[in-house]
Amino acid sequence: MKKLIALTALTFSFATASAFAESLTGVVSDEMCSKNTAKAASPEHASCAQKCVKGGSDPVLVVGSKVYKFSDPAKMANYAGKKITVDGSVADNTITVASVKE
16 A cells, blocks of 8 residues: 555656746747757847747747747747746746746
């Protein structure tokens, strides 16, 4: 019985570990250009990111070589081309934003 309880607790901890609060700092780029993370995170790309997001491409957060989608992309459109720190929860490479700092 104790083993069953321990196994259940362990399984539950793995299930909840995929969505937890994080603080991530990166550059908001557009989804299309984020395929080249070095380009997407460069200061020279800021105006392109702003133009592409205004044109309908979803904003994403580029953190090093990793790209995160936003659960509410429209809320992040004004940050296109900017370096920000996002506090929120991450699940399956998607950020649910709680707060943003420029």
